[in-house]
Amino acid sequence: MFERDSTIGTMSAQVARIIGTRIVSGEFGPGDSLPIEAELCQEYGVSRSTVREAVKNLAAKRLIEVAPKLGTRVLPFADWNLLDPDVLSWRLSAQFDERIIEDLYEVRQCFEPRACYLAARTGTQDDHDRIGRRYADMVSMLDQAPLAAGAESEFHLAIIAATHNGLFVTIGGAVKTALKASFSLTQKDASGTPIDLAPYEEVLSAILARDGERAEAAMRRLLDLSRQRVLAAVAHHRERGRSWR
Template sequence: MAGESVMLERELLPVGTMSAQVANHIGVRIVSGEFLPGTSLPIESELCQTYGVSRTTIREAVKSLAGKRLIEVSPKVGTRVLPFAEWNLLDRDVLAWRLQAQFDQKIVEDIFEMRLCFEPRASFLAARDGTAEDFGKIEHYFHELVAAYEQKLPIKATSESALGFHLAVINASHNGLFVTIGSAVKSALRVSSELLQQHAAQPNEDIALHDAVRTAILARRPSEAADAMTRLLAASRERMLPLTVDAAE
C-alpha cells in the first residue's frame, strides 16, 4: 500500500466527505499494522499525492484521527502513530476499522468479553427497573426477529432485529454508562450480528435463547434475565469463533 496512489472519488464531494474517506483509509492502515505505533505517517505533501486531495483535506483527516487517539501531531516529530493502549477503542470508526482489518480470534474474544461484562447486568437492571415502554420495545424487536427467521428475510434484516433487541435491553437498564457503551459499540454489535446470522444453522435455538432473556425481563426476574443473557452471549461466541479461522484461510 505504501507509495501506491489512491485516487479517491472527488466529483461533487465536499471537503468534509473527502476527509472522512481519507481518514477511513489511513485508519485501516494504522489498525492493520501497516503504520506501526511510534512511527510517523508520510508527510503532508506525500499524502496529498497518494490520495489525490488537497492539503486542507489531509489536515481534516489527520485532525479526525488525532481525535480518535490513533495519532499525535507534534511540531517536532510530525504525525506519529500512538501506542495501542492510547487508542479510543470505543470509537465507532476505530471499532469498524479493527473489524475490517483484524477479524481474528483476539478481536472476537475482546468483543464478547466486553459484552459479558455489561450485557448480563444490563439485563438484570432491565428486569428490575425497566418501564412498560422499555418492555414494549424489547417485545417489538423479539417478534421482529422471529418474523425475520420465519419469513427467511435477508441476513441484514435479521441481524438488525437482533441488534435492536440487544440495544433495547441495554437501554432498558437505565444505566447511563451502559447506554453510552451500547451506542459506542453499535458497529461491533452490528458486524457480530450479521456474521452470526450468516451462520445461523439453528434458528430455533437462537430464538429460544432470545426468548429466555425476553421472558425473564418481562416477568421481572433479574437474576434469571442475567443468566439468560450470559447463555445467549456464550452461545453466540461459540458460533463466531470458528468464523475467524475461515476468515484467516
C-alpha cells in the same frame, strides 16, 4: 487516488478511514511517522484541507499525535480510543480474529447480564414493549442478513436503554458495530444452520416476567452461545481462505 465510498459522508472521513485502517492493521506501527501532507494529498488525490481534517479526526481518536518538528506519529495501542465506533469498525475490518472477538465478548459479559437484570427489575412498561418489538423485528428479518443484523443489535440496545444508566448506554452504542459485524458473519456460516432464537426468547421472557436473576443468567448463556458461534464461523472462513466480510 483512492476509490471513493459513497456510503461515507465527507471526503475527509473517507481519507481518515483509509489511514485509520492502515494504522489498526499494523501497516503503520506505534512511533511510525505518517507520510507528509503533500504526499498524502498526492496519494489520495485530495486537497490539503481534506488531509488536515482527516488527520485532526484521527488525532481525536488517539490513533496519532501531531507535534511540532516531530510530524505526525502513530500512538501506542494503549492510547487508542478503542470504544470509538470508527476505530472499532476499522479494527473489525482489518483484523476480525479470535483475539478481538474474545475482547469484545469479555466486555459484553461484564455489563449486558447486569443490564438484563436492571431492565427486568426497573424497566418501564414502555421499555419492555420496545424490547418485545425489537425481538419481533429480529424474528421477521432473520432470512435477510443485513436487516437481521441491525434488528439483533437493536434488541440488545433496547435492553441496555431500559437500564436508564447513561454509562451502559454509551458502552452499548460503542459496540453496536461489533454486534452487527458478528451477527452478519454468523449468517454467512456455510453450514446453513439457522440461528437459534430460543436463547433470545428466554432473555425476553425473563425480562417481561420481571425476573432479574433469570434474565441475567439467560443473557450470560446467550452471550456464551453467540461467542462460540462467531468463533466457529471465523474458523470456518479461515479454513477456506475467505475474508469474513
